[in-house]
Amino acid sequence: MSELEQLRQEAEQLKNQIRDARKNACDTSLAQAAANVEPVGRIQMRTRRTLRGHLAKIYAMHWATDSRNLVSASQDGKLIVWDGYTTNKVHAIPLRSSWVMTCAYAPSGSFVACGGLDNICSIYSLKTREGNVRVTRELPGHTGYLSCCRFIDDNQIVTSSGDMTCALWDIETGQNTTTFAGHTGDVMSLSLAPDMRTFVSGACDASAKLWDTRDGMCHQTFTGHESDINAITYFPNGYAFATGSDDATCRLFDIRADQEIGMYSHDNIICGITSVAFSKSGRLLLGGYDDFNCNVWDTLRQDRAGVLAGHDNRVSCLGVTEDGMAVATGSWDSFLKIWN
Amino acid sequence: MVRAAEKRSMAYRYKRHDAGSANGQSHEDNPNWMTYKKMEAILERMQDEQTGVCVRTVKSFMTKIPSVFTGADLISWMMRNLDVDDQTEALHMANLMASHGYMFPIDDHILSVKNDNTYYRFQTPCFWPSRSGEPENTDYAVYLCKRTMQNKQRLELADYEAENLARLQKMFSRKWEFIYMQAEAQIKVDKKRDKLERKVLDSQERAFWDVHRPVPGCVNTTEVDIKKACKNNKARPARISYIVPGGRLSPGVSVNDLHDPAQGLTQEIECYRRRLGRRWVKVSKVAESYTSYYEQYAEFDAFITPQEYANPWIVDNAELWDLEKTMKDLPQRRVKKWTFSIYELLKDPAGRDHFGKFLAKEFSGENLNHFLLDHNIFKLMKNDSYTRYLRSDMYKEFLNGTKKKSSGKRSLTLRIESRRSVLSLTNYSTKST
Numbered sequence: 001m002s003e004l005e006q007l008r009q010e011a012e013q014l015k016n017q018i019r020d021a022r023k024n025a026c027d028t029s030l031a032q033a034a035a036n037v038e039p040v041g042r043i044q045m046r047t048r049r050t051l052r053g054h055l056a057k058i059y060a061m062h063w064a065t066d067s068r069n070l071v072s073a074s075q076d077g078k079l080i081v082w083d084g085y086t087t088n089k090v091h092a093i094p095l096r097s098s099w100v101m102t103c104a105y106a107p108s109g110s111f112v113a114c115g116g117l118d119n120i121c122s123i124y125s126l127k128t129r130e131g132n133v134r135v136t137r138e139l140p141g142h143t144g145y146l147s148c149c150r151f152i153d154d155n156q157i158v159t160s161s162g163d164m165t166c167a168l169w170d171i172e173t174g175q176n177t178t179t180f181a182g183h184t185g186d187v188m189s190l191s192l193a194p195d196m197r198t199f200v201s202g203a204c205d206a207s208a209k210l211w212d213t214r215d216g217m218c219h220q221t222f223t224g225h226e227s228d229i230n231a232i233t234y235f236p237n238g239y240a241f242a243t244g245s246d247d248a249t250c251r252l253f254d255i256r257a258d259q260e261i262g263m264y265s266h267d268n269i270i271c272g273i274t275s276v277a278f279s280k281s282g283r284l285l286l287g288g289y290d291d292f293n294c295n296v297w298d299t300l301r302q303d304r305a306g307v308l309a310g311h312d313n314r315v316s317c318l319g320v321t322e323d324g325m326a327v328a329t330g331s332w333d334s335f336l337k338i339w340n
Numbered sequence: 341m342v343r344a345a346e347k348r349s350m351a352y353r354y355k356r357h358d359a360g361s362a363n364g365q366s367h368e369d370n371p372n373w374m375t376y377k378k379m380e381a382i383l384e385r386m387q388d389e390q391t392g393v394c395v396r397t398v399k400s401f402m403t404k405i406p407s408v409f410t411g412a413d414l415i416s417w418m419m420r421n422l423d424v425d426d427q428t429e430a431l432h433m434a435n436l437m438a439s440h441g442y443m444f445p446i447d448d449h450i451l452s453v454k455n456d457n458t459y460y461r462f463q464t465p466c467f468w469p470s471r472s473g474e475p476e477n478t479d480y481a482v483y484l485c486k487r488t489m490q491n492k493q494r495l496e497l498a499d500y501e502a503e504n505l506a507r508l509q510k511m512f513s514r515k516w517e518f519i520y521m522q523a524e525a526q527i528k529v530d531k532k533r534d535k536l537e538r539k540v541l542d543s544q545e546r547a548f549w550d551v552h553r554p555v556p557g558c559v560n561t562t563e564v565d566i567k568k569a570c571k572n573n574k575a576r577p578a579r580i581s582y583i584v585p586g587g588r589l590s591p592g593v594s595v596n597d598l599h600d601p602a603q604g605l606t607q608e609i610e611c612y613r614r615r616l617g618r619r620w621v622k623v624s625k626v627a628e629s630y631t632s633y634y635e636q637y638a639e640f641d642a643f644i645t646p647q648e649y650a651n652p653w654i655v656d657n658a659e660l661w662d663l664e665k666t667m668k669d670l671p672q673r674r675v676k677k678w679t680f681s682i683y684e685l686l687k688d689p690a691g692r693d694h695f696g697k698f699l700a701k702e703f704s705g706e707n708l709n710h711f712l713l714d715h716n717i718f719k720l721m722k723n724d725s726y727t728r729y730l731r732s733d734m735y736k737e738f739l740n741g742t743k744k745k746s747s748g749k750r751s752l753t754l755r756i757e758s759r760r761s762v763l764s765l766t767n768y769s770t771k772s773t
Contacts, residue, residue, distance in 0.1 A: 011609050017616055021620050026623050049653065067661070186570075195683065246375075254623070257621050257622065280643075282634055325642045
């Protein structure tokens, strides 16, 4: 037997052992275990703010940690930093490339980042001495579009790309410190753990991967979805994460049990999910869909608790504030809405 | 007879966009593929001759309106046969299917559904988005040209269509003769069909174009997310290159190694072994942790529990945010949260400040930032110092201090009841728990 054949057999054997261990750990389902939890009742939210200003599809948004400011990116080639509370535009940043696909707010509030078809993650300083906003660093290196980026701090950012890899960057030096390779499809989204020591990525290979931020190792791979995973977000306690996919389902994966423990779907919900976020207690999972709605799921009992209807085109992005007081949705209709 | 005619394919008119065709995109790659299949499954039930929506030919004045159903009939069928909660949900689904062209109003270019006596028709399968692919501008030019060549009121162009035609005439000025000839050829074939058949097919063809060249201002449901468009148009190289100048890949692996399948497998095996070296926790146990996390944080989740201070987004008062930033007169609930995890403690500036003071006492002079710089000590702190902090007299006295301040006081607060936004002013005394 060739060396390659031996290796293949060994890999297969180990994969089976993992599969058996997972099965063994699956002694109940989340829905069963949570059967006695009181229902949350009907969740009805109203639009509290509509942010108007973009002239084309909105592709991404991200709340600042102050739960009041947010940044949005649109195909009109602009990054807008909003004071969501007053609806004022704090900054309107013209981009060098209008094909932007993602944006992020640094936890400090001093920087925003964006990227897209240019394959570059651009860092903008919001607090320059001159008082204007400008690019402070460009991070080239990916050989595919930039689908998502998230700051660890003012000097470190993680990116995901259509080149099937994720990367950790040192912003000061502009270097790619670590590359995370392993996905066999475009990586569409990533989410940092609360302690930032790990992150999860979702890709078009229908799998999610858990990575160690520092050493670049892939700790675990989660399968189950039947199509591209477009969105991914950690559960607030850092031990699980939710995904949204083109297969019209959201799923909850537990890291310690190493498997899917919940699925959020309905026969009448047939459009793909573009974005996902948890409420502060993790009890609610909000998902932005291609059918223009945002569905609110009861994470524990796995039924739909509410619908946010108000956009006239796809909901392309959404996010819950850190203080849990509101959720913002961004849409191809060019508007952002803030709800609670 | 009309149904049989519908089945006769009009596909000869539009190029088949199969795998390997001009736009290089096979249908299964279309990100909406699964959605189309689901809509079509519902559609087939709707079109069932026995149990489907009632489709009939309506007699009107001197003419017949073939093969129609009303919006009301459609919605009531959906309420009876699909698992929809209410009419809003049924209408949402109906509008979704109409916007993709699976059904359409016979007298309107705008693809929406109303729950009334408006007439609709089903689209013929060869025009379904899953089968027809993306048509070319030349096809559209032929279609509009054909409409202007027939002297029929129902075929008159709408303003936006006339504008489109003018633009196409400019675009294809050199081959307009060819387009004209195609239009003529199609009219010739159409003339052979019977009158009612033509009415149905004309409307179906129009609905097809309403999907692919929608009325200005209407949503174009054929638009694809640019990430997906990139994904499908890429020619995948046989070897994937990870060009990261100055960077390094996961340790022990170099760019060259990845091209070697043996190395890739070795890395995979290494990953599996590491996983097998760690334990699995049973689902019953982890499920417990989600319920208890929820119970601990439910009072802080504004979507579930009305909050103590009015939500700034609702009452247009940013007081809450100011209160959360203060370092004095902390509410008990906020200080209690510091016991949930070290992250909650460090997230709160007042928490950092107090914990910093505790550490200064413990380690005489060392400050919090010094510890945070080195992650090893951070871990130690997590297991050791943090726990001691929570058990310390310093913390307990601080917590009791907040209790003492608030017990017995009466305060006037705006409370937002549940989710119906009923405002009520309440006098209440904060109880000590």
